[in-house]
Amino acid sequence: MSAVVSDVGTRTAVEATGLVKVYGKGDTAVHALAGVTVAFEAGRFTAIMGPSGSGKSTLMHCLAGLDDVDGGQVRVGGTEITGLGDKDLTKLRRDRVGFVFQSFNLLPTLTAEQNILLGLELAGRKPDREWFDTIVEVLGLRDRLKHKPTELSGGQQQRVACARALVARPDVVFADEPTGNLDSRSGAEVLDFLRMSVRKLGQTVIMVTHDPVAASYADRVVLLADGHLAGDITAPTADSVLAALKNLGA
Numbered sequence: 444m445s446a447v448v449s450d451v452g453t454r455t456a457v458e459a460t461g462l463v464k465v466y467g468k469g470d471t472a473v474h475a476l477a478g479v480t481v482a483f484e485a486g487r488f489t490a491i492m493g494p495s496g497s498g499k500s501t502l503m504h505c506l507a508g509l510d511d512v513d514g515g516q517v518r519v520g521g522t523e524i525t526g527l528g529d530k531d532l533t534k535l536r537r538d539r540v541g542f543v544f545q546s547f548n549l550l551p552t553l554t555a556e557q558n559i560l561l562g563l564e565l566a567g568r569k570p571d572r573e574w575f576d577t578i579v580e581v582l583g584l585r586d587r588l589k590h591k592p593t594e595l596s597g598g599q600q601q602r603v604a605c606a607r608a609l610v611a612r613p614d615v616v617f618a619d620e621p622t623g624n625l626d627s628r629s630g631a632e633v634l635d636f637l638r639m640s641v642r643k644l645g646q647t648v649i650m651v652t653h654d655p656v657a658a659s660y661a662d663r664v665v666l667l668a669d670g671h672l673a674g675d676i677t678a679p680t681a682d683s684v685l686a687a688l689k690n691l692g693a
């Protein structure tokens with residue numbers, strides 16, 4: 444059992460144990476994850492960083508049940524997801540996991556409001572109107588709800604994507620380079636919101652990023668190198684993250 448799990452008062456939202464992911468076979472096999480054990484606490488904002496090719500995206504995909512694993516276990520909200528069938532995995536992703544992608548991934552024919560509520564609708568769930576209103580208010584989307592994605596700025600589209608990720612009150616939100624397509628001001632707004640969703644709304648966020656400034660919004664940075672855990676920084680600053688990355692040769 445990891446130290447995090449045994450901490451009094453700390454709940455683990457997502458946990459990987461001995462995670463192995465291999466691409467290819469024989470001489471050309473790449474050990475993208477070579478036995479990663481890491482726990483992500485609930486109610487915390489964690490960034491995953493590391494040099495290019497270190498396994499960040501692979502780790503996130505395996506944690507989110509988007510990719511199968513070759514060894515080890517993943518637990519999301521207490522449920523072991525490694526070994527779940529496609530149907531159960533789809534349900535788990537739909538009901539208990541939120542996603543924010545670099546490219547927003549909104550449906551162009553739907554309004555902002557319809558995009559935010561689509562997942563719940565597909566799941567046959569009724570939105571919690573109070574929670575919906577809270578998210579919309581905090582994200583400053585009230586007067587944009589009837590607009591289609593093409594009528595919104597990049598920053599507004601990503602805020603709609605954040606609302607969509609949070610509306611079902613998931614166990615965890617995975618954000619994959621959420622500021623990668625945004626200018627620094629819009630990026631800062633999205634990061635402010637992700638941090639606030641953790642501090643004030645009690646959500647759990649795990650974000651992959653290349654950007655030390657983006658990582659400094661997190662409570663903790665987990666570093667990967669060559670498919671291994673290579674560091675763990677609490678209360679990161681852009682400088683401390685940059686220094687740690689330099690040590691890894693990034």
Ligand SMILES: Nc1ncnc2c1ncn2[C@@H]1O[C@H](COP(=O)(O)OP(=O)(O)OP(=O)(O)O)[C@@H](O)[C@H]1O
Pocket residue numbers: 466467473474475493494495496497498499500501502
């Ligand atoms: N589908 C795939 N087939 C073969 N190899 C892959 C595949 N996906 C990833 N890899 C390899 O696995 C390793 C880890 O890749 P991954 O994309 O997880 O790294 P990353 O840290 O997210 O990189 P980046 O920062 O460049 O996005 C790399 O060596 C990569 O080339």
